[in-house]
Amino acid sequence: MIEVKKKYRSKKAAERISLVVIYAILIAISVVWLIPFFMLIVLSFRGEQVGMSSDYLLPKQWSFNNYIKLFTQTKFLRWYANTMIVSVAVTIVQTIIVLMTSYALSRLRFKMRKPLMNIMLILGMFPGFLSMTAVYFVLKEINLTQNLLGLILVFTASSAMQYYICKGFFDTIPKSLDEAARIDGANRHQIFVKIILPLAKPIIIYTILTAFIAPWGEFMFSSFIMLGDPDKFTVAVGMKSWLDNSTLASEYFTVFCAAAVVVSIPITALFIWLQKYYVEGVTGGSVKG
């Protein structure tokens, strides 16, 4: 009896120790992951201008100068507006295209369905940047380089290829719903708009969220299309231009931090708010592939 009790007690102690270790690891992880953001925020309030090569973290003078400089002396507001315009337009167009493609590939049966899916799979394997040069010349021919509309076109034109996760979701909606509606005389368009779409709220929110965030972080295409016209930069391209050489970088480093904070806040808020849908989307998508 005593033996058993002892064993039980030692097991409990072992469990407690393992919990303590886990908490320690989790706290360490949290610190590692949050420290850069903490540094970013602190640096953005640094009043003195010593560039990035300082050897202390906390500012000697706390001030809002970086934020004031950001909004009055740089083109940041312009870039922010550009990115916002592109982002909103991309979100609307991309969501519609992805939903249409996914519905067609998930619910409708036609001869080209399988080949189409295979073609899109293969197209996805080409490095996107490879086709960029040609797209650039196409845009140039129709006078859309260094133009926000051109960037929107580039972002949305191949949205169809992102049908995967959304189609996976549509596949899980029972087909009996469609059949019941068909017996009641609904055509396929009505089924799509009135039955499937209302049920697809989580995946629509996921699509909107990812489409909205993409232009904020995209650098490759934006920099190529807007090359040489600072008025048309997106925030990513613009902020990178501050760090391109070390003289600029030492002057603009703290301003960069301020800009980073301004860019991050709304997106992070949006993200935490819609976290549930995002998690559902990525988990579903990764399993179904």
Place this chain on the structure above:
Amino acid sequence: MDDLEYLKKSPWGRFWFKFAAFFKSLPGKLKAFFKAIPKQLKKLWLAFAGIFINIGRAAKYGDWKTRMSFGVMGFGLIARKQFLRGVIYLLFELLFILYMVFFGWKYLAKMGSLGEIARVEEWDDALGAFTYKFYDNSLLILLYSLLTIFIMVAFLYVWYQNVQGNLLSQQLVEVHRKLATAKDDLHSYANENYHKSLLAIPMFGLVVFTILPIFFMVFIAFTNYDKAHMPPNELFAWSGVDNFVTLLGGGVSANSKVFAYTFREVLLWTIVWAFFATFTNYVLGMVVAILINKKGVKFKKLWRTILVITIAVPQFVSLMFMSQLLADQGLVNNLMLKWGWINKAIPFLTDGTVAKITVIIVNMWVGIPYSMLICTGILMNIPADLYESARMDGVGPVRAYLKITLPYMLHVTTPYLITQFIGNLNNFNVIFLLTGGNPSSLDMQYAGKTDLLITWLYKLTVSESQYGIASVIGIFTFVIVAVLSLILYNRSKSVQNEEEFM
């Protein structure tokens, strides 16, 4: 060997057995592959021949109205009062003819040479500016020739549909069936033809902005388009497989040797990088997920949210910030020097080997939260009684992880792993924003020690205008990605059966 004998072997014995079995089965598989080729070719040929048989049938059995529609598209339909469809066919044909006469043929005719008349500037006193006589622009010739070929293929397809449609209408009339009215036709686009209405715009975008450009760049790979041959000032011409030879090391010039060397180095690093970036993120992400999910751990949501914040903050912000922090004169080095942890700044981003390790570690910081999220959802689906019975049998946590968790996760998330791996092969952001491909190297052509194929490609096009070589690199990247994913996809069962997962 039967199952029992197999199970008696040691783990290493099993591994070698599987390893040997793979290579033993290889010749058989190859044989099957080559045997399947004639069969596929025959199938293709039959499909192709079927088109001509159908056209022949239309010519043989068609009345004069149907036969007229061979030349005047939609004629038979209009004659049978299916005006809407008929007129659309006719309009399409007229537009096509106009396009070809006034635009298409001019470019198509020059596709063989890519233009012969170079641009010559002439000073015009009257205008006070340079003027140009007519000149050829190789780039536009290639681009528009391809566009014209695309349009011609589309036209042939529509023409074939037209012939079939005319014959069908004729046959329906012959058996006294009612023909579809314009209203019926329109309604069909919300019903049996709904996929056409849904996919028209997405596919148009795909063809113009993805497929046409890819074809264009594949053709560019066979030209000498580079800095010395830049339209509109200069012409470029077909150069056969020269660019391929250069990259693969067959070239004789010193320049081509350097290119070949750079290609090998960059390719090797790209694969090493993709492997480590995928592997570390996946395994560690899973470990973090398991820690958070463990029974008894509180504030699960808080831990998760802390990590999710890093996904939410735009990647370029954190990456560029990191690149500043980790610079030789950056804050991290300065702080460590001040605290006396190190004597000399660590070359995080300026020494080849250290920089490679740095990017993999920073990528872990960027990617672990993401894989943690994915693993969390799936871990919760593993039946708890599996672990329960394992514990009954006296299995420790590590063994339970290796025997239950890992196999289950690997089985379920293979598609995710594959897409991650492919994504990492083409991971532009992490490398370009963090190191910019640097530190640069004297032995390599326009590439640094941490450059991936995709960032090298970017540099070659944006700053060096080496379009020909860049296209070849792009094609090689495609081949590598395609081969790897074909192998991996074939091994994962969940991809093979779409309907099973419903």
